[in-house]
Amino acid sequence: MGESRTELLQWLNELLQINYTKIEQCGTGAAYCQIIDSVYGDLPMTRVKFNAKHEYEFIANFKVLQNVFKAKKIDKPILVDKLVKCKMQDNLEFLQWTKRFWDSNYPGQGYDPVGRRRGAPTDTPATIAPLAPSTRATSSAGLSATGSRGSGGKTPIGGRRPGSAQSNEALQALQGQVREMSTHMEGLEKERDFYFNKLRDIEILVQAQAEVLEAAGESDETLKKIQEILYSTEEGFEVPEGGVLDEEETF
Missing domain, CATH: 1.10.418.10 (Calponin-like domain)
Incomplete structure (x- = not known):
């Protein structure tokens, strides 16, 4: 094409x-x-x-x-x-x-x-730019400031280096990326908490039903399987002493 x-x-x-x-x-x-x-x-x-x-x-x-x-x-x-x-x-x-x-x-x-x-919003999406271009921009700004000094290595009269404007622009670009990445992280944390709460509700329901069956001298294989899935861990993962996972370490 x-x-x-x-x-x-x-x-x-x-x-x-x-x-x-x-x-x-x-x-x-x-x-x-x-x-x-x-x-x-x-x-x-x-x-x-x-x-x-x-x-x-x-x-x-x-x-x-x-x-x-x-x-x-x-x-x-x-x-x-x-x-x-x-x-x-x-x-x-x-x-x-x-x-x-x-x-x-x-x-x-x-x-x-x-x-x-159906009228859904179609805002033009913003993409997260890599940090490298801004880093290069900062370096270029620094070189520009250095290269514009006089032959004696002194800053030109006026007290402000020519590269300072570029440096400020690069800094603002980096700050914008940090804000965008922070927003992205907040979204991931909300998603984690959302699914954690769902799993916690399921765990409570399963545990309550298992206790009812146990008191009646009965059992349910499906409930046991669900509990096995809920409490399973990846290979190499160790549950902290006391058997309770800290919420921050759940996902």
Whole structure:
């Protein structure tokens, strides 16, 4: 396929009526889902989050896509662990394949992307940029400041080095990345707590029912199996003395 990144983005935005500016933004999985929906028209779009901001939400979108691929017998591996990192090359290759698939299978009928999303928000996703570019920017700013000194190594009159503006910009970029990563971590912690609370509720229910059966001189193999799963540990993991796991160490 000969499309450039610009042409792919133009096709994607026109087809889905969105406003992506980078190939990397496809790493949320939402756009891939709706491209396939435009072909078949039966993908569960209510489960697709176009405004996903956290990696676990990206993975949920790709899970929807994987289920459709399986149901439609589409023989194409989806490298979710790579795509959700929002790297350009991985998503470019998958978007190119998706465009070829669409070209070969799109039935040609009119498609209403907004209607299929049922008015769900489609904020243009922000991707987490690697720290390396900002680090290089900081180094370049430092070199610029050093290189602009006079031959005697003194700072020019005025008390401010020419590289200070670049340094401030690099610092602000790093601070922005730290804030974005902190938000990402908060989302992961909320997800951990959500599933921990679910497991805790199941444990309490199972324990209560087991005690009732034990008092009646009975037992239930299914309850025993559930307890075995709940209390199982990975190889090499040791339960702290006292048999109680600290909540922070549960996941």
